[in-house]
Amino acid sequence: MTVNELNYAAAASSESRANAWRYWLGIVTAAIxxxxxxxxxxxxxxxxxxxxxxxxxxxxxxxxxxxxIAVIFVFINLMRGRYQIGNYLSTKGQMASAFTxxxxxxxxxxxxxxxxxxxxxxxxxxxxxxxxxxxxxxxxARSGIVRTISLASKxxxxxxxxxxxxxxxxxxxxxxxxxxxxxxxFAIVDVxxxxxxxxxxxxxxxxxxxxxxxxxxxxxxxKRPDAVFIALPWSHQETIDTxxxxxxxxxxxxxxxxxxxMDRFDTPHIVHTGTLASLRLTRPALSAVEVxxxxxxxxxxxxxxxxxxxxxxxxxxxxxxLDSPGPVLFRQRRYGFNQQxxxxxxxxxxxxxxxxxxxxxxxxxxxxITRIGRILRRYNLDELPQLLNVVAxxxxxxxxxxxxxAHDQEFQRKIALYARRHNVRPGITGWAQVNGLRGETDxxxxxxxxVACDHWYIDNWSFWLDIAILFRTVLSxxxxxxxx
Numbered sequence: 001m002t003v004n005e006l007n008y009a010a011a012a013s014s015e016s017r018a019n020a021w022r023y024w025l026g027i028v029t030a031a032i033x034x035x036x037x038x039x040x041x042x043x044x045x046x047x048x049x050x051x052x053x054x055x056x057x058x059x060x061x062x063x064x065x066x067x068x069i070a071v072i073f074v075f076i077n078l079m080r081g082r083y084q085i086g087n088y089l090s091t092k093g094q095m096a097s098a099f100t101x102x103x104x105x106x107x108x109x110x111x112x113x114x115x116x117x118x119x120x121x122x123x124x125x126x127x128x129x130x131x132x133x134x135x136x137x138x139x140x141a142r143s144g145i146v147r148t149i150s151l152a153s154k155x156x157x158x159x160x161x162x163x164x165x166x167x168x169x170x171x172x173x174x175x176x177x178x179x180x181x182x183x184x185x186f187a188i189v190d191v192x193x194x195x196x197x198x199x200x201x202x203x204x205x206x207x208x209x210x211x212x213x214x215x216x217x218x219x220x221x222x223k224r225p226d227a228v229f230i231a232l233p234w235s236h237q238e239t240i241d242t243x244x245x246x247x248x249x250x251x252x253x254x255x256x257x258x259x260x261x262m263d264r265f266d267t268p269h270i271v272h273t274g275t276l277a278s279l280r281l282t283r284p285a286l287s288a289v290e291v292x293x294x295x296x297x298x299x300x301x302x303x304x305x306x307x308x309x310x311x312x313x314x315x316x317x318x319x320x321x322l323d324s325p326g327p328v329l330f331r332q333r334r335y336g337f338n339q340q341x342x343x344x345x346x347x348x349x350x351x352x353x354x355x356x357x358x359x360x361x362x363x364x365x366x367x368x369i370t371r372i373g374r375i376l377r378r379y380n381l382d383e384l385p386q387l388l389n390v391v392a393x394x395x396x397x398x399x400x401x402x403x404x405x406a407h408d409q410e411f412q413r414k415i416a417l418y419a420r421r422h423n424v425r426p427g428i429t430g431w432a433q434v435n436g437l438r439g440e441t442d443x444x445x446x447x448x449x450x451v452a453c454d455h456w457y458i459d460n461w462s463f464w465l466d467i468a469i470l471f472r473t474v475l476s477x478x479x480x481x482x483x484x
Contacts (some may be wrong), residue, residue: 017206024160026083029145033077034070036141037134041066044129052125065122068112071132073105085160088149089184096462098142099135106131160185164220166192166243167231167257175231175257189223192216194232194239211399213246221250231257255259257321285423285458293463298397302390311382316347324351329385334402337425342394342404345385349373380473386428398466399427401438402452412448420453424461431457431465 042062049057056062077083080101110127113119151159165184172191181188194212220228228247232240234256247254262268262281271280273464286294306313317328330348333341350368369377376382389395395402400421403411412418432438432453439445457465472478 025085025088025149029088029149030074030078030083032141034074037070037073037454038066038138040134041069041126041130042131045123045126048123048126048129059466061122065126065130067230069105069109072108072112073101076104076108085149085158085185088146089160094142094146095139098138102131102134102138106134158185161226162189162224163185163227163229164188164190164192164216164223164225164252165229165231165257166216166220167194167229168192171231171257175229178260178263179258189225190219192219209242211334213243217246217250221248225252227253227255229255229257230437234259286461290461290463294396294466295393297463297466299388301397302387306387306391309384312381316372316381316384319372320348324370325381326351333405334426335405335408335422336402337422338396339407339419339422343388344395345387345388347376347382348375349376349382380429383428390428394425396425396427397429398469399425399430400457401433401450402426403429411444411451414444415448415451417455418451420458421451424458427474429469430454431469434469434476434478436478 035368045062045065046056049055052088080097081087082097082101106127113122149158163181165175165188167175172193176188192212192215193209228250230240230243230247232243234240240256244254258268262279265281269280269283271278320328326348328348330346330350332346334344336342349370350366350373351370352368373382386395390397408418430453432450435453437450437453
């Protein structure tokens with residue numbers, strides 16, 4: 001984009017001014033949420049009563065139920081600050097947010113029924129059906145709202161903020177080219193270039209800066225933007241301080257344009273610890289609460305599976321012992337959480353038990369695989385002893401599959417951020433495996449695809465994702481693809 005094009009965009013945005021929609025958008029989206037919830041509750045109630053009783057039931061009771069749930073849903077969204085245009089410009093995280101609010105809404109509703117002792121006033125079947133039907137209905141409604149507002153924002157029909165940009169010409173152009181503010185609902189009302197930011201071009205930088213800022217502040221006051229973006233390298237501290245002091249006299253929000261390093265991360269966040277404020281680029285893959293929840297599930301589920309599968313485990317052990325000489329269990333060093341080495345347990349499926357610096361991966365029709373081993377590998381039964389690793393805390397039921405140390409060290413040299421997969425506990429099964437990426441990795445491309453899946457899992461972890469992966473491990477054909 002050229003300077004003339006930028007000035008044209010600023011002029012066009014200035015002519016359109018702030019769209020009235022941005023003032024009414026919160027009210028409209030809240031009204032849509034209320035209407036969707038009330039319509040859905042009404043439809044569920046009528047459908048249930050028609051099916052069970054042959055009539056539509058009490059209209060007053062249905063209206064009461066729909067109104068209470070809708071009010072709670074809108075109130076919780078309001079308290080979470082969801083009815084702001086900035087929350088509707090991207091589809092990322094929308095489904096998770098809507099699901100969370102819906103769960104909180106139903107818990108709050110049930111709590112109110114309990115406290116007011118009116119639980120018998122409403123049908124439990126209708127309440128349960130409302131919750132279940134509400135999950136996809138609210139998700140679809142929120143998705144439709146977001147897509148509509150996002151498209152309207154990109155087309156310039158809805159403006160979230162009118163902004164004024166100031167900085168050196170290269171920095172301003174870089175900021176605008178990289179982020180294209182109009183795509184997130186910003187309207188550029190004007191730009192101001194600082195000649196004084198380059199001492200080589202002026203004799204008295206302080207005087208030139210004062211003159212630049214005086215002109216910029218006057219223009220900014222006339223254009224009446226909502227926010228000012230200072231597009232300067234953060235290392236130019238004195239110039240930034242002077243700019244901030246100048247624009248503090250205007251009724252605008254002041255932003256520092258992001259440095260390039262922030263473009264790599266989706267959710268950089270200012271963290272306050274006492275008097276210390278820092279810019280957090282990343283956080284641990286799982287919070288302390290999430291780690292505790294995942295670990296608790298692992299212990300309970302793994303222990304239960306071991307007890308239920310004990311006859312099968314003993315049968316497999318006996319078959320391995322009768323089929324070929326060697327130990328029943330195969331132990332091999334693997335990297336776990338934070339690249340801490342541990343020994344993984346597997347049923348032995350090969351005539352060899354390699355665990356050195358050079359390990360040859362099993363291939364399809366590998367002559368080293370035993371007769372029983374081929375069956376075990378085909379149906380993932382050789383992985384069952386890893387339940388012991390899960391109980392011991394070295395592994396999780398779901399996570400990136402651990403590889404032999406020799407292979408880990410090899411791929412870490414070839415694939416960028418390969419070791420990031422060790423930021424969570426390794427799993428017996430994982431997102432890569434249920435997508436068919438298991439077995440031999442005889443090319444770097446295959447391993448890169450597997451690592452990409454592992455990174456996606458880490459970035460998008462949820463308890464329900466783990467449950468889905470476990471079900472797909474058992475039921476999906478892809479989970480059994482490429483078994484050696």
